[in-house]
Amino acid sequence: MTTICGLPESAVTEYMKPVRQQDSNSSEIATSFSRAVWGTLTEAGDRVAGLLVSAVGAHDSIDLLIHRRTAHEIARIVQSRIEIQQEFPELVEDIAEGLQRWIPRxxxxxxxxxxxxxxxxxxxxxxxxxxxxxxxxxxxxxxAPLGLWARGKRDVVSKFSRSLGVVGARASTGYGEHVTMETVSTIAQQDIAIVSGAAYGIDGMAHRSALAVGGTTMAFLAGGVDRFYPSGHDALLGRIMESGLVLAESPCGYSPTKWRFLLRNRLIAASTQATVVMEAGWRSGSLNTANHAATLNRPLGVVPGPVTSASSAGCHRLLREYDAICVTTAAEMCELLPEHTPLADQLDDVE
Structure with missing residues (x-):
């Protein structure tokens, strides 16, 4: 009997078809299901798992675990497949620690x-x-994520190629929300997808502003796509699904945690062409997203605020300590994107 990850191929194929409509052969089914298995074994951003999958492949790497290959054997296989800067003993140690995390799950x-x-x-x-x-x-x-779960419109995935990450404080002010509403509503009308994290404050305003003008918006969650969070945004996330996407690295059933929120932020920064921080306090979580964008050499835009406002202290910190660009209009935010189309002058100003 042919198996995939130790299960009958027929059973895996039956249940994978609804979530993998593009798959048409057993090899594709095996690869995608193996990635789903890895999603239940690891926490987001597991470097060692990512290294193993890139070297051996999703399906074959799961087989190595099923057949209880040793850390030394797996390290030898990885070393023979890809170039790696890490010393062999250190690689063996990392894989051994990985096996301790993965095998029980x-x-x-x-x-x-x-x-x-x-x-x-x-x-x-x-x-x-x-x-x-x-x-x-x-x-x-x-x-990088080993896979992403999504709910919404499948054809919207292609719009990540022309997208802007918009983030900011949960405890936003009227100023921050006003700037977000005015700029995002204009940007979303230029067929630029707005990507954020569905949190209260600036994130929520960014999503709502895009939806209000019939634009495309996508939200990354910290838990599974069945765990809408915050609960107060259930209706908003439902609206996003109707025309856009709700995405998560964690499988269904996984709850959002503080650590997963921080790891979620790297997905917003990496999946988009640029990131704009609308409003952020000195210790705002938005600075974590900004840091990922800067590390990835993505353009980083920052909206300044009143120098007396603690809610903009994080934005001013980014302007001082990072290679961030001061942006005050929708046009300036669009300039962060590669191959941007200049907006008409009358759309430039935030009123």
Missing amino acids: LSSRDALNTVVHAGHLGAFLLTPEDEDWPRGLDDLAAH
Whole structure:
């Protein structure tokens, strides 16, 4: 009997079809299901898992775990497949620590259950093998997501190629929300997708502003796509799904945690062509997203605020300490994007 990750191929194929509509052969099914299995074994951004999958492939790397290959054996295989700067003993140690994390969670049947649940929700699985995979995520290298779960319009995935990350403080002020509403509503009308994190404050205003003008918006969640968070944005996330996408690196059933929020931020920065911080306090989580954007050499725009406002202290910090660009209009924000189309003068000003 042919198996995929230790399960009958027929069973895996039956339940993967609803979440992998593009797959048409057993090899594609095996690869995508193996990535779903990896999603249940690792926390987001697991460097060692990313390294192993890039060297061996998603399906073959799961087989190595199922057959209980040693850390030394796996390290030898990795070393023979890709160039790696890491010394061999250190690589063996990292893989050994990885095995301690992964093996206790290894259950292809549990992974299949998450797939079944996702299928019932109408969710689908995106993988790096897909033509419309957001290629910017590949810049995260070994820290790139092994797959993404999504709910909404599949054809919207291609719009990551022309997208802007918009983030800011949860405890936003009227000033920050006004600037966000005026600029995002203009930008979204230029067929530029708005990507954010669905949090209260600036994130929520960015999504709502894009929706108000019939634009495209996408939200990355810190938990599974079945765990809308914050709960007060259930209706907003439902609206986003109707014309855009809600995405998550974690499988269905996974709850949002502080650590997952921080890891989620790298996806907003990497998947988009540029990031704008609308308003942020000195310790705002938006600075974490900005840091990822800067590390990835993505253009980083920052909206200044009153020097007396603690809610803009983080923005001013970015202007001082990072290679950030001061932006005050929709036109200036669009200039951050490669091959941008200048906006008409009358659309430039924030009123």
